[in-house]
Amino acid sequence: MADKYIPQDIEPKWQKRWEEDKLYKAEKDPSKEKWYYLTMFPYPSGDLHMGHWYAMTPSDAHARYFRMRGYNVMFPMGFDAFGLPAENAAIKRGIHPKTWTYRNIDRMRKQLRSMGAMFDWDREVVTCDPEYYKWNQWFFLKFLEKGLAYRKKAPVDWCPTCKTTLAREQVIGEERVCERCGTPVIKRDLEQWFFKITAYAEELLDFSKLDWPEPVIARQRNWIGRSEGAEVYFTTEQGDPLPIFTTRPDTLWGVTFMVLAPEHPLVEKVTTPDRKAEVEAYVAAARRMSDIERESTEREKTGVFTGGYAINPVNGERVPIWIADYVLMTYGTGAIMAVPAHDQRDFEFAKKYGLPIRVVIAPPGWEGEELEEAYTGEGIMVNSGPFDGTPAPDPAIRKVTEWLEEQGIGKFAVNYRLRDWLISRQRYWGTPIPVVYCEKCGIVPVPEEDLPVILPEDVEFKPTGVSPLTYHEEFLHTTCPKCGGPALRETDTMDTFVDSSWYQYRYLSPHYDEGPWDPQEAEYWLPVDQYTGGIEHATLHLLYTRFFTKALRDLGLVDFDEPMIRLYNQGIILGEPREGDFVVVEGEWESEEANAFHAVRIRAIRDKEKPDPAVGPDFVQGEVYARDEVSVRLNVGGGRFVIVHVDEGTVIDIPDVPEATVMDLIYHLDAEKMSKSKGNVVAPDELVAKYGTDTVRAYLMFAFRWEQGGPWNSKGIEGTHRWLHRVWNLLLEEPQVKREATDQEIKSLRRKTHQTIKRVTQDMEEFAFNTAIAALMELTNLMMKLKETSAVYTDAWTEARDTLILLMAPFTPHIAEELWVRTGHEYSVHQQSWPTWDEALTKEEEITLVVQVNGKVRAKIPAPVGLSEEEAKELAFAHPKVQKYVSGKEIRRVIFAQGRILNIVVGK
RNA sequence: GCCGAAGUGGCGGAACAGGGAGACGCGACGGUCUCAAAAACCGUUGGGCAUUACGCCCGUGUGGGUUCGAAUCCCACCUUCGGCACCA
Known part of the structure; x- marks a missing residue:
């Protein structure tokens, strides 16, 4: 008897081993074809949520698939580490943005590792590190030289909450709200720095070198206008x-x-x-x-x-x-x-x-x-x-x-509707813009050799809304690089989208100090072959990074036109929707003005004959929107909510629930984007602790169409978990052979094996993870059926077993590794080749001849492959059910299609 | 108004290029095991009428059309979500 599948034991074990062996380190290897696989890096907010998992684990599976296909795959990860939340934390809680950010990065790095993804951590970039942002400044100077950066006074969008200006792209919708915080923006006249993205307006409309989703292209086109x-x-x-x-x-x-x-x-x-x-x-x-x-x-x-x-x-x-x-x-x-x-x-x-x-x-x-x-x-x-x-x-x-x-x-x-990219931000936690203002010389760029202009750490955060750089005397006062006289530093920092406009290049050589990246690495790895991320960046990051690459090309730094050749957008995971119970509450008003009601009796009505929401002098009725031990919040219609207070004497009456308490009432929850503020977050850490990483990965890939996403279903994950248990027992438990397998069964096992390779391979090409896993489940189901036969002693069984493990490896890397080793193979399954299928073996031996009369299916007759039309007709007309529909009628036409469908057209 | 995405069982979703609608999974129902429950396993599960065949009818947002045959193609419309919009 084999031991049980305990993911909590095997997952950390393999993660440790892979890391020690540097299994996923991507190194230049001119003998192999490279595949630069990139997924959007996260902002280190402190906790990885389901959205990160949904974005990253299918990407990882896809990258692993390419690796098994023989490509030299680079799959890096890093942190988009500058930005406002760090500064807000500093103001609110007195933590320095740097401390806050690096602490979050440490935590998220651990969480990311729990995904079991093949990230190459040796290439990690952290954008708030001076060795990174130095190059933001360097690009700024190059852009300035080229006339691609300029300063002008203009009425610009200002977010009163974030207390900074925003680029046009960061003002969303008809309500003109801030992309980050949703506050309506106002106009202010300010001197600001711009990047001249409009210089590339025409070229940005050329999508011919890109294999990108049409909606993204449409949005960019729309935006450029x-x-x-x-x-x-x-x-x-x-x-x-x-x-x-x-x-x-x-x-x-x-x-x-x-x-x-x-x-x-x-x-x-x-x-x-x-x-x-x-x-x-x-x-x-x-x-x-x-x-x-x-x-x-x-x-x-x-x-x-x-x-x-x-x-x-x-x-x-x-x-x-x-x-x-x-x-x-x-x-x-x-x-x-x-x-x-x-x-x-x-x-x-x-x-x-x-x-x-x-x-x-x-x-x-x-x-x-x-x-x-x-x-x-x-x-x-x-x-x-x-x-x-x-x-x-x-x-x-x-x-x-x-x-x-x-x-x-x-x-x-x-x-063009497109405007230049406003990059000045009146905030501290960002890249200092490397210019000084000299009374004599005007705007003077900081010389290249003086880079980076370091963001000072000894700053004081006051809730004034003004960047602490503006009152940091040491930073502020400097000497003019041109005349040596007194000068003031620019106190605005750069938009953080500047950081993410070129991070894909820094991954090549994150610690290289002779340039933004090592040209030798660039020559091999660039450009990015596959990029994945959310469509919400269509006119932000994805437009900016295209602009950046074109500008870098014109500076002679890269020799291609587009940063990412292929793009795929995954959807969004939503919270789990629930309908609330409808309840009728008898009692009395505590205060009708304050919408407070005291309950004597609460009855839940779960059938379809619900009354309309209403209130009366001694009752209220409506849908439960929230509840705790002592109160229930009801939607009583017309946008009105009533708090119903419950005490020990209150009778709670819920059909099918004996001795019900208020806590048994279910409350309404719309399917909304998972977010902390909505309180509907499913924490991946908890799920991993309960089911293991492989289950969470497999569920995310199985339950949704990746490009669509959808509402979370906490029951659904059990199904994928059961599947992994079944596979474990199937492959590790001693078979109890009860009978001989027929030749037919053994053939069908081989056929299913090769059909599965074909289906999974083709699905991987199309990011159809859900159907790929469905195919693996089908193979599992067939093997379960055959496990009590002598088929388990055949080569066909061994082939099926090994194939199943290999095909599972990208989706559920830990259990695959464990099964691989336990079935007597050499570590590591992740260094194996992707299986190939034999087309001849995928073919069915027998077909079902579908006989239609006037387009309606009337009979299904087993028939040999490749039967002729004449043979098909013979079989069909001999069939009693076909007879029933055609006898005594004029046969007008007979169509034989696909070698397996016969449609008999008869008259009245 | 313009542009884009999508409407299939109770639910998530399958269906390669026009050929067996509903793969796979969830849920539900019935059963096996158990003192019992859970787990696991087996079976049923689109709707309706029948249940004596496993028989008939209906069914992929709506209405038309093309075709021997339509979830799939064409036309018109409805709904939902998203982008753009006094852009001259």
Whole structure:
């Protein structure tokens, strides 16, 4: 009798052994094909949660599969260690961010090791280490030289909670909230550092070298927001240039007014004295308004006339200049030509302020009548001088643009929604930006040889919201590298997304000090072959890192265009959803205003005839949303919640639960993203302690489609655990042979073995971990059936056994290793080759001929493989059930498909 | 409004390129073992009507269509989730 499967014993044992043997150390080996496998590194928040496990363990299985396939796989891990939580911990609890961060890293490193993943810890990077962030600073200086980093004053997004500016990408949704904390952002005018990502806008739209999921590409495309059109050189009446961007140059003759953004630099100049007061009031109001209000499409458009006029270069017409907040300073030139007849926004504005509307694209059948709304469809140009009669928009746009260029009054132009990446953060725990401000020399970069600019550790954290660097005298005051005079250091630090923009390269040689990475390592390992992570980074990290790689390429540091060739996005694990009990509570109000009720009797109603949620003078009824020993929180409908107080005298009545207490009531929980604040976290550590790592890994891969994720099911994990127990007993317990196996059975075992290799291999290629494990379970089930036969003494059995262990190795590495060694093989299963299948052996020997009559399955007849249509017909028509449906009917057609389906089409 | 993803049993999910819908697992029900329970093992399990065959009907969000044959292809629509949006 073999001993029991006790994962708590075998898992630590093997983890220790693998580590001692450096089993997963990835070393350059030009004789082997490399495979750089990367999964997004975590922020060291202090605890690994289920989301990390869900992201990392399937990646690990996939990486292990490639390793067994013979690739030289590098699978590194590290920590994205700069960021605000560390600083908040410092302010709240008086722990230094560095202490907090490194303590968390230690803890998480242990938790990560418990995954049994093949991470190569010799390559670990920690981004808050000066040996790492030195290179952030070095890149910054290179970017500065190349004109890819610059400083400007601009109205920027500011998060009042995080007390720092944010990049455009870090402001989420229509509510314009902070990506980190969900607080609505506000605008502030500040001098900030930017990376010129817009220089690569066009190239970033080229996804041809990437094998990335379409949704990510779509989001990046959306974000970059390219539109083609023309720039047209309007001027003010005084002669100041007033260029505008339009996508419809064919409507230029329909311009009846111009609109400037309230912040436009020419506003002051074009405003006439009599309009000044009104214009200034409008500008001030626009500035006060939040972006949410301002950009709301629901709002009626407002604006004021400046008194100034502009000249339309196509016909010399004088048109009034207005200002309106629906024109954004940040897009195009901050000014538009208004064509009310052919743009709905301009139309509404013109209607409201009584401005003229001139049709220049005649809709089909138009006879000069007034338009009800802007016409944006196809038509013929009218009232457009030399272009009358041209079909619009095509070829009108092209022809007009060519003409504008000939006339020198405009040109073809492309505009992007993408803005430059704001990297300044008014926080302490980040990479210091390596510049100083000298009274004489202005902005002076810190010389390369003085890097890194070390983040001082002896800082004081005050809950003022100001970075402690701003009052750290020693850090602040320095000398100018150019003139030697007094200078002040930049106190802003870099966005932490800078760190993660190039970490994939630092893994190559985390301690290399002659450059950001060792070029010899880079030559072999780069670029990343497979990257995995969440889609939420589509327009953040994934856009930034593409930009970085292109910039590094232009600096001559890498010789490829894209950082990660293949990308796969896993989904999100949600909390376990539950429906609450519906209860009717009798008792009395303690305070109806305070929604407090005292219960005399609580009845749970679990059938479908629940009453509606309601309250009355002596009862409340609704769904249980929370409970403890002395109270129940009820949703009584209409968004109202009542706290029902329970005491010893309260009668609790729950169907099928004798002597029930309040604690037996189940309460409602929506399926929400697992997070601590929602209180629905399943702690992986606890599950590992209970079931072992292999079970948790296998369950995460089996129960969900990886790209989709879904709600956790605490019962489901038992099934995978049972499977591992079954495999253990199957392979280690002495067989109790009861009878001889038939040849058929032995053949079927070989067939199943080879079919399983094929299925698992193909599923691995598609990240279909769930069906791969299902296939392994099927093989297990068949072997269970045959274990009481003499099949166990055959080669087919040994082959099946070894195959099962080898195929399990990527998913459940510990039990696989233990079984491998215990079945008499040499350590380590993780150094074995992936099994291959013999196609001939996967073929069934007999088929089931499916006979359909008019498309409905009427009979299933066992038949030999490769039977002819004639033979199939013979079998089918001889079958009594087929007879029943075809006799006496006209046979119209017979279709023989796939060699195993026969469809007989009969008449009535 | 534009773009993207997805709708299949009580649940998670299978179904290669148009050919047997529901693999695998959870849950449920019945049984074996046990003083009993748990575990383990065996069986049943889409719905309905029948249960005398294991027989018939219905069934992949809805409505049409193409086809000998549709979860799969086409058209229209509904629902859910996500991204973008006064972008000129």
